[in-house]
Amino acid sequence: MFQAFSASSTYVRKDGDFITGGTGYIGSDLVNISGLSTNMSFGILDDVEYWYKHLPVDGLLGLYLCLSENNIASAVEQIVGELERPVFTFGSEKSVYCEDNSGYVPLLNDGLPDDPDSFTYRFYLKSAFANAEDSVKIDLVAMLSPDSDYIYCDLDFQNILINATGAVHNSTTCNYHVDCSAIYLSKVTLNIGENGNTSVVMTGADYINMM
Incomplete structure (x- = not known):
């Protein structure tokens, strides 16, 4: 769940309910990820689904390639236009989780939201x-x-x-x-x-x- 929206001067609550991963509403704000900034829409959950309730997290950054049930693009799709290369990683390329010998191959996803495997x-x-x-x-x-x-x-x-x-x-x-x-x-x-x-x-x- 996300909190302390009043701390952001650019946050806007949008019309509609959000139902992916729980129930809540929709908001948008200027989001900065490792120096890349874009205005992003996201879901704010008042109640999360049971398998998330035991996790010590404040929110989920959407890395799916398909739309949410509310037809909101995932976070990675909303920020992909700001990337210098077609590669999206979490953390430094020289960190313990992503070494500097990483390679790249294109994904084969067709991007169709009705594809049962579109979340992979x-x-x-x-x-x-x-x-x-x-x-x-x-x-x-x-x-x-x-x-x-x-x-x-x-x-x-x-x-x-x-x-x-x-x-x-x-x-x-x-x-x-x-x-x-x-x-x-x-x-x-x-x-x-x-x-x-x-x-x-x-x-x-x-x-x-x-x-």
Whole structure:
């Protein structure tokens, strides 16, 4: 939820109710993200959906590529016109979360709001490998959901993750369990883009969910 709107001299309450992620109303203000400024419309929630109530956050920055249920463009779409390059990251490119060896491939989203997968980011995944002996050719479009911590993949790619981490299936929890040290190791490389010439190197910390 957002608070202290009276502190902004440029905030404007707009007509209409907001119903995505809860119930509330619509506002607009001049928003600055890492030096990029634009007038942005957003939802202000009086009541959030139950799965957000336990999260210690004041608001959500919309990174979806589709419209909200109120036909309001996401934050990333509203600020994309201010970008120097077609790349949007959170934090510094040289921070622990985004190293300076990052690459770029175009998204494959068609942008249609009636597409059931329009909330995901889609890109071409050519192949993946953990080492020279353990690799798999994929040649499929991969989908990432901005608000999910699950990884959906075919069995060949799943086996790469299992072998890289030394994961052992636990029949009681129905999950794969790994040694805690796996988050610092267990590198897996994804070759993305239709030519497969852009590599993304993930460590265990990028894809292992600690429970």
